[in-house]
Amino acid sequence: MxxxxxxxxxxxxxxxxxxxxxxxxxxxxxxxxxxxxxxxxxxxxxxxxxxxxxxxxxxxxxxxxxxxxxxxxxxxxxxxxxxxxxxxxxxxxxxxxxxxxxxxxxxxxxxxxxxxxxxxxxxxxxxxxxxxxxxxxxxxxxxxxxxxxxxxxxxxxxxxxxxxxxxxxxxTVDISSIALFLLIFMWTPPHFWALALFRSDDYARAGVPMLPVTAGARETKRQMLAYTLLLLPVAAAPWLLGAAGTLYAAGAAVLGPLFVLCAVRVLREDDEHRAGDRAAKQMFAFSILYLFLLFALLIADHLG
Structure with missing residues (x-):
């Protein structure tokens, strides 16, 4: 069609x-x-x-x-x-x-x-x-x-x-709930930009100014890495504020560096030959798993 x-x-x-x-x-x-x-x-x-x-x-x-x-x-x-x-x-x-x-x-x-x-x-x-x-x-x-x-x-x-x-x-709205808000807020750019990297032609065709279209793949990858690094302390905040327990803290300590590693792999891939598509797709998939596991551990902390 x-x-x-x-x-x-x-x-x-x-x-x-x-x-x-x-x-x-x-x-x-x-x-x-x-x-x-x-x-x-x-x-x-x-x-x-x-x-x-x-x-x-x-x-x-x-x-x-x-x-x-x-x-x-x-x-x-x-x-x-x-x-x-x-x-x-x-x-x-x-x-x-x-x-x-x-x-x-x-x-x-x-x-x-x-x-x-x-x-x-x-x-x-x-x-x-x-x-x-x-x-x-x-x-x-x-x-x-x-x-x-x-x-x-x-x-x-x-x-x-x-x-x-x-x-x-x-x-009410208090600082602990704001910390959970910030966790998703900081997670969203690297999650969505990973998708935008391997769908950049789609966005360009539609005239949507996603970062890979306007700034290029290299700059997008740098910003993805920056956000995953910033996400490390943000993800620890619910535990530091007492809204999460040890299960969540342990999960954040493991999953955070893995998310950063995904961003590093995306950054190191070759832009010109679109070899970065595989790493970007893997990061996109892991980003969903990352957030799901963090919230699953948060729930387990309070139900356990």
Whole structure:
């Protein structure tokens, strides 16, 4: 299917997409990590919460994150249609119409925020609304197409879930929950730039100013290494603040240097012959494992 055909399909799609199409709009793979980090914040928070309210909070986090993804797909349908990674999404393929995707995302966002406020507390609901607004308006609509620092600033949206989980239990935002926020915030640039390195042609074709496109692979790799080094003390902060125990501390002490090693391997790869793609792909995969294991250890510390 040509780019023109895909673009036309996105404009002319009618309502009536399948359930699977609407689930795809929610970006379920991204949602799973968001929910897991929210669970970690909920478990690590001091105090207790009724299991039904905890499940409600996690449901709201999941629905809001997915809804933001749907609105993102609505807004980015033009560039999604020309990128190899995204051209098979429901809107570019004409399986879901743009208006339906937007309405779906907006209704779910409002519903998730209201349910969080009414069932749990309004502090966690306010954070949920802020995360959604930041992702849609600040990252998607403002930063993504304007600056190579898009993912640095815009990545804050994905760092809110542990704070939201924490607030669901405590009704507050404190320094420990901010430390969990900063962990994801600092992790996001090297994670996403690893993807951008081996998808740089895609971003260039779509006119998205990701760092590898504007500054080149070498500068991107230097900044990835810098962020992984800065991440070492940030990852230790939850333990230093008493929000995490020895299991988490041991995991951070092992996983952090491994993440740095991944960045060093990416930096040492040859740029010209695209030999760095393999190292970048490996770093991208490890970055997901890194964050998952850290939060798993945080949860284990508090449940053990």
């Amino acid at each position: 040509s780019d023109t055909t895909i673009g036309t399909a996105a404009q002319t799609a009618s309502a009536g997409g399948s359930v699977g199409d609407y689930v795809e709009l929610l970006k379920p793979r991204v949602m799973s990590l968001v929910v897991f980090s929210g669970l970690a914040g909920l478990v690590a928070a001091p105090g207790s919460i009724h299991p039904l309210l905890a499940l409600t909070a996690l449901l709201c986090i999941a629905v809001s994150a997915g809804a933001s993804g749907a609105i993102n797909m609505w807004y980015d349908r033009d560039i999604d249609a020309v990128m190899q990674r995204t051209r098979r999404r429901p809107i570019p393929e004409g399986r879901v119409g743009p208006d339906e995707a937007l309405a779906f995302g907006v209704v779910l966002t409002i519903g998730a925020v209201l349910l969080m406020g009414l069932a749990v507390n309004w502090i966690s609901a306010a954070l949920l609304a802020l995360a959604s607004a930041f992702y849609v308006f600040v990252y998607t609509m403002w930063l993504k197409r304007r600056t190579p620092q898009n993912i640095v600033i815009g990545g804050a949206a994905g760092a809110f879930p542990p704070m939201i989980g924490w607030a669901a239990v405590t009704g």
